[in-house]
Amino acid sequence: MAAQDENGAAVAPGDTTAYWPTPLAARLYASVAGVLVYLRAMAVFLVVWHLASLWIGNPILLPSPLDAARALVDLTLQGEVFSNVAASLTRLGASFALAVLLGVPLGFAMGLSRAVFEMVDPLIELLRPISGIAWIPLGMFILGVGEALPTAIMFYGAFFPIVINTVVGVRSVNPSLVQAARVLGVGHAQIVRHVVWPAALPNILVGARLGAGAGWMAMVAAELIGAPSGLGFAVEWYRELLMTPSVLAFVFLIGLLGYLFDRLLRWLQRVLTPWSQAEGGVS
Secondary structure, three states: OOOEOOOOOEEOOOOOOEOOOOHHHHHHHHHHHHHHHHHHHHHHHHHHHHHHHHHHOOOOOOOOHHHHHHHHHHHHHHOHHHHHHHHHHHHHHHHHHHHHHHHHHHHHHHHHOHHHHHHHHHHHHHHOOOOHHHHHHHHHHHHOOOOHHHHHHHHHHHHHHHHHHHHHHHHOOOHHHHHHHHHOOOOHHHHHHHHHHHHHHHHHHHHHHHHHHHHHHHHHHHHHHHOOOOHHHHHHHHHHOOOHHHHHHHHHHHHHHHHHHHHHHHHHHHHHOHHHHHOOOOO
């Protein structure tokens, strides 16, 4: 019997690396294996959910997965899924882009300058532990119910992970690389561009993933209270109508979209920082 690795792939005797005839075959196997792992986990979750719904025996408290699936199909055919998803994704895109545009430069300034760090870090550490949800009542007074409030809350949730991970990335640059560039007569701006930026980019992308997740969770809370549309708004609307299958349908969409956005950022990590993946970076 041929030797196998931990994933069941054939390996050469005495080797721990899976053998594939072409790199494309290896990538296809990795993709299929990832999908199978995801489907297996989802199957277990759905079985547990179905058994719990049977045990409770009240479809208003906990409908079955099939009831939630029917509700999702109906909401899709009515167009409510597309309108609410579009509203939430638009807010996510605006808030995330703003968090990146402000957080990355600020993180670079804090990482490169001790004076800037000592001036800004106390404020960052004062505000960071405060959940964005805590600002919703005040935000409703200032911004009202509309697009501005959930976008601001999402920006608040995404901003701090991006700043902190950028600072960590800048400060983790190998000093020997900076010294070597200086010996060769490279200017400060070129060092930042060609040495510091590539070295810090993996950490920045990790911060972007964490920030996107935090912003997405904050979005749901903000839309529950202070938005006229979106996934969070839909969850609260159908909760008030006691239409629990529709509530769970939108909850499922929230989780699915968050997962897909994280997968997109992971793909960007692999494309933009292949050296980090080769060194065993987080994927």
